[in-house]
Amino acid sequence: MQKIILKENLNELIKTWIKKYEIIAPVKESKISRFKKINSPNEIYNCLLTDIPAKTHFIPEGETLLEHKDKKTIEIEGKIKKTILFGLRKCDLNAIQVVDKVMFDKNYINKRKNTTLVGFFCENPDKYCFCNSMELQDFYDLYFYPQGKNYIISIGSKKGEQLVKNLPELKKEIKIPNPKNFKKLNTLDIEKYYKDERWKGDVRKCLSCTACTAYCPTCNCFDIKELINSDIKTIQSKRFHSSCMSKNFSLVAGGKSFRDSRTSRFKHFVFHKVLYFKKQKGRPMCIGCGRCLRVCPTKIDWVNTINKMNRKPLFNFSRFSFKKLKETNK
Numbered sequence: 001m002q003k004i005i006l007k008e009n010l011n012e013l014i015k016t017w018i019k020k021y022e023i024i025a026p027v028k029e030s031k032i033s034r035f036k037k038i039n040s041p042n043e044i045y046n047c048l049l050t051d052i053p054a055k056t057h058f059i060p061e062g063e064t065l066l067e068h069k070d071k072k073t074i075e076i077e078g079k080i081k082k083t084i085l086f087g088l089r090k091c092d093l094n095a096i097q098v099v100d101k102v103m104f105d106k107n108y109i110n111k112r113k114n115t116t117l118v119g120f121f122c123e124n125p126d127k128y129c130f131c132n133s134m135e136l137q138d139f140y141d142l143y144f145y146p147q148g149k150n151y152i153i154s155i156g157s158k159k160g161e162q163l164v165k166n167l168p169e170l171k172k173e174i175k176i177p178n179p180k181n182f183k184k185l186n187t188l189d190i191e192k193y194y195k196d197e198r199w200k201g202d203v204r205k206c207l208s209c210t211a212c213t214a215y216c217p218t219c220n221c222f223d224i225k226e227l228i229n230s231d232i233k234t235i236q237s238k239r240f241h242s243s244c245m246s247k248n249f250s251l252v253a254g255g256k257s258f259r260d261s262r263t264s265r266f267k268h269f270v271f272h273k274v275l276y277f278k279k280q281k282g283r284p285m286c287i288g289c290g291r292c293l294r295v296c297p298t299k300i301d302w303v304n305t306i307n308k309m310n311r312k313p314l315f316n317f318s319r320f321s322f323k324k325l326k327e328t329n330k
Contacts (some may be wrong), residue, residue: 001154001155001161001169001259002152002154002155002169002173002174003090003152003153003164003167003168003169004150004152004167004168004169004170005150005151005153005154005164005167006148006149006151006154007146007150007151008112008149009302010041010144010151011041011042013164013167014041014044014086015040017084017163018038018040018041018172018238019321021081021082021083021084021116022080022081022082022083022084022085022112023035023037023038023047023084023086023087024036024037024038024057024083024084024085024086025043025044025085025087026045026046026086026087027043027044027045029092030315032242033045033048033051033117034049034050034051034052034056035050035054035056035057035087036050044086044087045046045120045304046087046120047120047124047266048124048126048329049089049092049125049126049129049289049290049291050092051187051215051291051294052215052294053092053095053216053217053218053289053291054085054088054095054096054213055095055096055099055113055217055218055219056091057083057085057111058099058103058108058109058111058112058115059099059222059239059241060115061105061237061241062238062240063078063107064109064236064237064238064239065105065237065238065239065282066236066237067225067234067235067236067237068234068235068236068237069234069235070233075106076106076107077106077107077110077123078105078106078107078108078110078111079114080110080114080115081113081114082114083111083115083116083156084115084116084163085112085115085116085117085120086118087118087119087120087121088118088119088120088140089119089120089122089128089135089289090118090121090122090131090136090143090178090179090180091114091122091131091144091287091288091289092119092217092289093117093119093139093140093171093216093285094131094134094136094137094139094287095217095287095289096112096117096139096217097137097139098196098218098277098281098285098287099217099220099281100112100220100288101281102220103108103220116141116142116144116159116160116163117139117140117141117142117160117298118140118141118143118144118160119140119142119143119144119162120143120144120254121143121144121145121146121176122179123146123179125179125180125181126181126182126290127182127183128180128183128184128290128291128293128294128307129179129182129183129288129289129290130181130184130185130288130290130303131178131179131287131288131289132178132179132181132184132288133181133184133185133186133188133288134188134284134286134287134288135188135283135284136178136288137283138154138156138176139156140154140156140157141155141156141157141159141161141163142155142156142160142163143156144162145174147174147178150325152170152174152176152327153167154176155196167244171319179266180200180305181288182291183303185228185274185288185303185305185306185307186273186276186306186310186311187306187310188274188278188284190270190271190275190306190309191271191275192276193306193309193310194267194271196309198305198308198309199263199266199267199305200263200270201305202266202268202300202301202302202305203220203262203263203322204268205298205299205300206245206249206262206299207298208245208246208247208265208297209245209297210243210245210246210261211292211295211296211297212245212269212291212296212297212309213241213244213245213269213292213294214241214242214243214293214295215294215295216291216292217287217289217291218273218285218286218313219241219243219244220288221241221242221243221244221249222239222240222241222242223240223242224238224239224240224241225237225238225239225240228281242263243266244259244269244272245265245266245269246265247259247260247265248266249265270302270306272285273285273286274286274306301309315322
């Protein structure tokens with residue numbers, strides 16, 4: 001089902017939602033755009049993909065999972081008010097679908113149950129976007145598509161339908177196109193490239209700064225730390241983001257790190273996003289938003305690296321026998 005609304009009436013619609021729901025939407029603070037609670041539709045920054053993804057709503061840094069006090073352990077269940085997460089691009093909607101496949105704790109599940117996902121068509125993709133290469137699906141409660149003076153609203157769930165029940169229904173439904181891309185990942189079949197020498201170029205530039213995983217909307221790895229409150233009577237188990245690009249990530253008792261080399265960590269990041277997760281869950285973990293490429297301080301472009309491998313094999317001079325060449329030319 002699809003409904004229609006004049007663009008000039010969108011703010012009034014959002015105002016009616018604010019009366020009943022908590023609205024989380026893109027805002028711009030200083031030079032950084034992120035998802036944050038708003039009190040007015042005028043606060044919404046809906047021009048570009050946000051710098052910081054929406055995962056911070058569902059998996060905030062330092063959230064409390066357990067509280068230990070007076071010999072009792074209380075499980076924090078993450079209950080929130082009914083919330084609308086507004087302005088999600090198709091890539092970010094798919095990122096939430098990916099994380100849904102691996103997060104099962106009460107904190108996450110309760111937040112998801114009480115959150116309605118409202119998507120917005122991406123009109124301004126940049127040179128880093130390659131979402132059309134990553135098998136994205138239609139996943140939303142509502143999805144807004146601009147057409148002339150109107151927004152066409154696709155309805156994906158009963159929760160979404162309730163938000164626009166008073167709007168007129170579109171007489172003839174239209175097919176929503178995919179956003180434009182200026183970048184493309186030419187193949188997802190990258191298993192054969194694991195030992196390719198061209199990874200060394202990216203690895204040499206990698207600083208292991210973990211920015212790629214911090215800004216990635218599907219990276220969900222975490223550590224749990226036990227923190228003692230100032231009253232020395234209460235201990236809280238808190239969840240903090242972790243990164244597979246850090247050497248300590250795979251460190252175990254005795255000092256052994258299973259991904260000791262930067263090469264193994266870098267390859268794991270790429271192959272997990274493109275190949276390993278798809279083998280396990282049926283779809284790539286990467287959603288092609290390009291955030292890892294944007295924030296990389298040394299401008300590593302692993303998408304371009306894979307495309308080079310796909311186009312032309314690297315000639316391995318170490319295996320070439322000049323003796324055989326002379327014999328051939330006799």
